[in-house]
Amino acid sequence: xxxxxxxxxxxxxxxxxxxxxxxxxxxxxxxxxxxxxxxxxxxxxxxxxxxxxxxxxxxxxxxxxxxxxxxxxxxxxxxxxxxxxxxxxxxxxxxxxxxxxxxxxxxxxxxxxxxxxxxxxxxxxxxxxxxxxxxxxxxxxxxxxxxxxxxxxxxxxxxxxxxxxxxxxxxxxxxxxxxxxxxxxxxxxxxxxxxxxxxxxxxxxxxxxxxxxxxxxxxxxxxxxxxxxxxxxxxxxxxxxxxxxxxxxxxxxxxxxxxxxxxxxxxxxxxxxxxxxxxxxxxxxxxxxxxxxxxxxxxxxxxxxxxxxxxxxxxxxxxxxxxxxxxxxxxxxxxxxxxxxxxxxxxxxxxxxxxxxxxxxxxxxxxxxxxxxxxxxxxxxxxxxxxxxxxxxxxxxxxxxxxxxxxxxxxxxxxxxxxxxxxxxxxxxxxxxxxxxxxxxxxxxxxxxxxxxxxxxxxxxxxxxxxxxxxxxxxxxxxxxxxxxxxxxxxxxxxxxxxxxxxx
Numbered sequence: 408x409x410x411x412x413x414x415x416x417x418x419x420x421x422x423x424x425x426x427x428x429x430x431x432x433x434x435x436x437x438x439x440x441x442x443x444x445x446x447x448x449x450x451x452x453x454x455x456x457x458x459x460x461x462x463x464x465x466x467x468x469x470x471x472x473x474x475x476x477x478x479x480x481x482x483x484x485x486x487x488x489x490x491x492x493x494x495x496x497x498x499x500x501x502x503x504x505x506x507x508x509x510x511x512x513x514x515x516x517x518x519x520x521x522x523x524x525x526x527x528x529x530x531x532x533x534x535x536x537x538x539x540x541x542x543x544x545x546x547x548x549x550x551x552x553x554x555x556x557x558x559x560x561x562x563x564x565x566x567x568x569x570x571x572x573x574x575x576x577x578x579x580x581x582x583x584x585x586x587x588x589x590x591x592x593x594x595x596x597x598x599x600x601x602x603x604x605x606x607x608x609x610x611x612x613x614x615x616x617x618x619x620x621x622x623x624x625x626x627x628x629x630x631x632x633x634x635x636x637x638x639x640x641x642x643x644x645x646x647x648x649x650x651x652x653x654x655x656x657x658x659x660x661x662x663x664x665x666x667x668x669x670x671x672x673x674x675x676x677x678x679x680x681x682x683x684x685x686x687x688x689x690x691x692x693x694x695x696x697x698x699x700x701x702x703x704x705x706x707x708x709x710x711x712x713x714x715x716x717x718x719x720x721x722x723x724x725x726x727x728x729x730x731x732x733x734x735x736x737x738x739x740x741x742x743x744x745x746x747x748x749x750x751x752x753x754x755x756x757x758x759x760x761x762x763x764x765x766x767x768x769x770x771x772x773x774x775x776x777x778x779x780x781x782x783x784x785x786x787x788x789x790x791x792x793x794x795x796x797x798x799x800x801x802x803x804x805x806x807x808x809x810x811x812x813x814x815x816x817x818x819x820x821x822x823x824x825x826x827x828x829x830x831x832x833x834x835x836x837x838x839x840x841x842x843x844x845x846x847x848x849x850x851x852x853x854x855x856x857x858x859x860x861x862x863x864x865x866x867x868x869x870x871x872x873x874x875x876x877x878x879x880x881x882x883x884x885x886x887x888x889x890x891x892x893x894x895x896x897x898x899x900x901x902x903x904x905x906x907x908x909x910x911x
Contacts, residue, residue, distance in 0.1 A: 415450025449904030504881025623698030666722030810862030
């Protein structure tokens with residue numbers, strides 16, 4: 408998938424325009440697909456689609472298998488008869504491109520989805536009901552997730568380790584008892600996931616029919632407050648009470664002088680190996696059923712991961728511990744075949760990590776914003792690329808290119824402009840040109856850069872727990888002339904795709 412010249416846009420669906428206070432899988436998503444297809448853009452990359460657990464981050468999820476309910480298109484539910492025709496919108500005063508107010512959107516939308524679920528459940532046996540039960544029967548992760556969310560609601564949203572012992576350490580009898588006691592709420596949760604997956608697969612199918620492939624994103628680690636840890640405690644480095652002994656992060660780097668303390672529990676790779684890495688096989692199989700390709704965040708953690716004692720307040724004093732390395736990917740290939748994976752290989756990268764990536768054959772990432780701080784041998788400078796890589800101006804963790812350039816010193820700006828061969832007013836265009844003209848097979852650009860936005864368009868600031876992930880655009884932000892120049896560049900440098908359906 409990543410071995411031919413192509414171009415893509417990085418945009419999370421929450422950032423799409425439209426009513427309801429957040430982007431969705433509705434008509435604006437299809438309009439975005441049409442925009443890409445008309446410009447010869449064949450890749451749409453997005454962030455994880457899983458339900459956020461903490462701080463609204465898609466990289467901290469309640470489940471690696473479930474979908475984010477806030478992305479469901481309510482208009483579709485009304486068309487299907489699961490919502491009454493009375494108004495169910497978010498707020499009459501909400502502007503299409505306003506930032507996402509997650510707390511308000513969640514409070515409203517989850518209530519509406521609950522009403523839709525109950526209306527559907529009372530509709531009697533029909534074709535849609537058969538589809539729902541088929542989804543339940545063929546989604547082995549679903550009941551655990553629905554029970555987890557139902558218990559979480561029952562116990563006012565606190566983390567599972569603060570639940571009563573009978574729920575936190577669920578034995579078979581308690582599992583059956585709670586499944587009966589919370590049956591109605593479990594049904595609501597299953598309906599929501601069914602709707603998410605039906606709508607998502609329809610959107611993906613539409614994109615594929617227009618010649619656009621979808622690149623998903625999965626973080627290597629999972630959130631502690633997740634069904635994944637709650638039901639699989641034996642696969643993580645936890646103490647006898649179920650609390651992490653060590654947590655994940657990265658040492659001090661470009662983003663933070665204290666490193667990044669993510670707080671995720673770490674895997675017990677020996678136990679996973681004993682079980683044939685079945686949990687990872689299921690996870691990657693599931694992801695490949697949703698996306699045409701996936702980016703794995705923090706790929707270097709498969710070679711070695713930064714283990715920080717759980718009691719520490721920063722990530723400064725951790726230690727590197729070996730991961731499964733190539734063995735895991737050999738197992739994945741054995742069960743799943745070809746793996747269309749982008750390896751996020753940023754940060755502290757050792758020769759061992761490079762060797763693992765090369766053994767697997769995965770393209771790594773090149774970030775142009777990282778290219779100008781260490782001389783002509785900087786691996787992020789385009790003249791040092793090989794073909795098997797994906798070049799970005801920046802990612803969701805970076806400032807926009809305009810914001811980044813404005814933050815540089817006078818000397819740094821002069822250096823950037825000298826390399827790009829342009830004036831300060833054309834730096835974004837110059838970055839596009841360098842990425843597209845490079846030998847990298849794949850070039851992907853954040854939508855914020857295509858729109859020419861400053862720091863107001865930044866998606867995430869690493870190390871800042873709250874206030875991220877809320878950016879949205881509006882159709883009026885698209886400058887027709889600038890868009891035509893961008894898509895003309897795609898054609899000029901041989902990255903244009905054909906408007907043909909995905910081959911089987």
